[in-house]
Amino acid sequence: MARAIERIERDIAALKEAIRAIAVELENAYVSYLATLGLAVRKQLILASYHLCTQGYPENFLHLSLNQRQQLQQAIRKLGQLAAEELLACIKSEAGGDEGDEGDEEDEEVTSSSSSVFLDTSNPIELAKWQQNLEEVTQEILKKLSHDANVLLQKAGVLPKKLPEPILAAAAAASEASAEVMPGPPNLLNLVIEIENEQQSEDSRLTQIMAINLRLGEIEFADVNLSSERRQIRSTLVKLNKLGREYQKRHQEKAIAEAEAAWRASWFED
Template sequence: MARAIERIERDIAGIKEAIRAIALELQTAYASYLNTLGLAVRKQLILASYHLCTQGYPENFLNLSLNQRQQLQQAIRNLGQVAGEKLLACIQSEEVGVDEGDERDEEVTSSLSSGLVDTSNSQSFTADTSNPIELVKWQQNLEEVTQEILKKVSHDANVLIQKSGVLPKKLPEPILAAAAAAASEASGEVMPGPPNLLNLVIEIENEQQSEDSGLTQIMAINLRLGEIEFADVTLSSERRQIRSILVQLNKLGREYQKKHRERAIAEAEAAWRASWFE
């Protein structure tokens, strides 16, 4: 029985080593993906702003002076630059270790980056790169932070364009927030019409006479990950690579859980025999 447990331990050690290799591959893939995504976001933000100003509210845009237009365009470029920097900041290099509670786990020798920067409070999440469950959690957190960044830049862009006088001033803040939130709720969808724009029909009530309220159609920036990836061949390719790595991780994760179950059974059987007496 001791030999069986030792064999299972060797199998687990081998699986964990393979998971560490997958973790490094996954991090490298995400680093490249987020860099490409940052470039794509800047491009798509400018394109969406162009459509909003020229097709959504051309009269309002024409009312701006040349200097005002240039200031708006520069502010949009700056916003896209900041978004790209935030995406790159999602993944950091820092040494990670194993769960201290498991004394049988060997020391991790890799220095895989696994930090996640939360854009709201800058807290980080550190994963054990030999544990597939923690690695999946790391990946899911990274995707969530990415969506939050797209949501934030969509909202900031809409506020910026509204302050410039292109978007109607009468649009309340909750409407702009709702437009940005739609980006995360249906991020994988590709919508008809100009990319990364949201068309809404809302009811705006007259402040003095509520009976004069009516339906108003508005257009707002709504950066969607699915549409951004669809428009960029390199980004789409890198997303496919990430999916391929995750398939490998899921397979190893099943083996990892299976071997831990086998070890628990073998140890329980050994404990039974050790305590049994006639």
């Protein structure tokens, strides 16, 4: 039985090494993906702003002076640049040892800027949580960028002053939950809502609202390189999931073998 436990431990050690290699592969894939995403986000933000100013609210845009238009365009470009920098800051690699794991001083470790904990990159569960967190942070950056761009366009006088923020937020959430590519220009919300008349509350009118809503799916769909890098991430995750299932299986086998050994060690006949 001792030899059986030793064999399981060797299998676990080999799996941990393989998972560490996957961690490095996954990190490199995300570094490349987020850099490409940053460029794509800047491009799609400008395109969405162009459609909104020229097709959504052309009259409002034409009311701006040449200087005001140039300032607006410059501010939009700056927002895109800042978002690209934030995306790259989501991920970084640090060298260090895993606490309580002797002999791992040279292990590669992956950390997210949104979290200060050192990850055990030989643990597939921790790696999966790190990856999920990275995806959530990416979505939050796009959500914030959309909001900031809409506020910028509102202050400039392009978007209506009374923008129904709760409605926009709900529509954006529903749009993001859908995997389908929306009709019309990409990364824009195009809503028709009913607004009560301020003088006569019983009266109402239909109003069309257009606003920026950057969607990761649409951004990836429009960029061949980004789509390719997303496929690479998915491929790496498939390998991680396979190793993760084997890792958990071996740990369960070890726990059973140790429990059986402990039972026999404490058993005695009356």
